[in-house]
Amino acid sequence: MGGKKNIGFTITAAILGLMVAIQFRTVSEPVVRDTRDTWELREDLMKEKEIQSELLREIRANEEKLEKYKTEKQQSKENVLRATLDELKTEAGLTDISGPGIKLVLAPAFDGIGPTTEPYLSPDLLRKLINELNMYGATHISVGGERVINTTVIRDINRETKINGRSLNQFPLEINVIADSGETAEKLYNRMKVSKSVEDFFIDNLRVTIHRPAENILVPAYVDSIRVRSMEAVKQGKGEGG
């Protein structure tokens, strides 16, 4: 072996040794670094926890804001207006209502016995009945599923009694009446029991059955839109509108 040959060999051997040493260091490093990693982990954990608390704080702040907005919304004019609108709608009869009340059923007095005459419900009589009901404390009335509102017309068109433009020729006919309270319903029931108009219906070959007051009588909403023609808003300061 010549010296010249050995130099290259030595250099390569040295490089190999260097590489081995570096690799050894790198591979065996984690043992040393592990402890540091623990600290780093702790620090990282701390950092993450800080971030978490920060986020929680943010969430809380946002929730507070949301709550604030909610209360603001509740107290806003819009809400008051909405409530008023709902109230008015209920009053005008545009919503379904259920409550304590009574149920009257109009049915033909004689079913197939004797000479059958078609029962005729006269609008006058119905109007009278409704007036009576109103007088004795009814708040919401429906006749045959038709809501009776302030502008409801009951009239005879071609020998057919119509309410809100719909015929009332299907018997038995249900009249649902809602009163303010159970007590009022009871009173209403008693009043109707002795009512004169019930007897009047009999002349028209109709028998009125009055059911006992129930807790949940349903009165449907008025389905058409209410058209106001000859009314104007009352100007403030004046007693009556034009």
Place this chain on the structure above:
Amino acid sequence: MWLPVMGLIIGVIIGLLTDIRIPEEYSNYLSIAILAALDTLFGGIRAQLQNIYDEKVFVSGFFFNILLAASLAFLGVHLGVDLYLAAVFAFGVRLFQNIAVIRRILLTKWSTNGDK
């Protein structure tokens, strides 16, 4: 004969003293490079014993093998195929073969020496 061993020891000492570290993700490349270097080194020893040693072949083979092994590992990482296994296999087989040849040569040498 002692010079290469000295060189190896010096290299190790320098490596340990200088406190050089490479990033963890590159340790794979370094290990494959070490394998290649070992293979080349033993190949060189065998060549010397068989008297067919050529300095140019040895040095160029040393660096070329290291580079090839490292680039194979690199390619393997990027392709998602463990290509470095090819290098490990090739170098490992050659390492064993080289060492076996060296052992036989040394054994023959000693037996001839003993006969004398």
